[in-house]
Amino acid sequence: MFGAGVVFGLLARWLGMPVLAGAGFAAGCALAAFATRPADLLTLVVSPPLVFLGSTVAVEFATALGGGPLLRGLAVGVLATLASTAPWLFFGTLLVVVICLARGLMTNVRELRDKLAGVRLFEKEENENPVRWDESPTVTQDRPRLHHGEVD
Known part of the structure; x- marks a missing residue:
């Protein structure tokens, strides 16, 4: 995608055909x-x-x-180019999504979701049991109770 964006972007500038930059990027997206x-x-x-941003800046x-x-x-060139070729960016992105969906993107999404769910199953919750009923504070009889200014 980057190579096609740079090559067709340079060709578009040299030949004075701005549509060539966007069409070349879309073709690079489909090829990728x-x-x-x-x-x-x-x-x-x-x-x-x-x-697209990287190839435009280059x-x-x-x-x-x-x-x-x-x-x-x-700055002026990047902003002007991004404004004029934004529809090609959206088209290229949509083209990649459609082709990848047909090639099995949802399988990758399910695998990632299952991996993330599996990781969460084995993590210990930090607030699993914030109150410990079996650990009540006790004051021992042989140790005197200290005043708040005399704490060890």
Whole structure:
């Protein structure tokens, strides 16, 4: 996804076709969803927004190097690109979710839920028994009761 986002983002800037960046990212999302191992589908489903942001920053950094203040060019470029290609981000994320659901994402979710439930079964509750009825405080007869200022 990152590679497709950077390559197609640079091509879109150089050719003056902004739609190319979004379409390339969506194609990278589909390719990643088909090429990922079934055990890693859960991780893949949550990663498109972060990968999209990273590829956008990388493209804007590469194109802002030669012209004027770098920080201003990078900030303006990233915000403008994110605003103009946001629908492609949503489409790419939806595409990944749909493809991963068809490839067995729900199995991964069930396995994770079962692992988390299994971990909770073997943890000891901290507040399991906050009141101990069998441990009543007793004062021994041979030890005198101390005043609150004379505590050992």
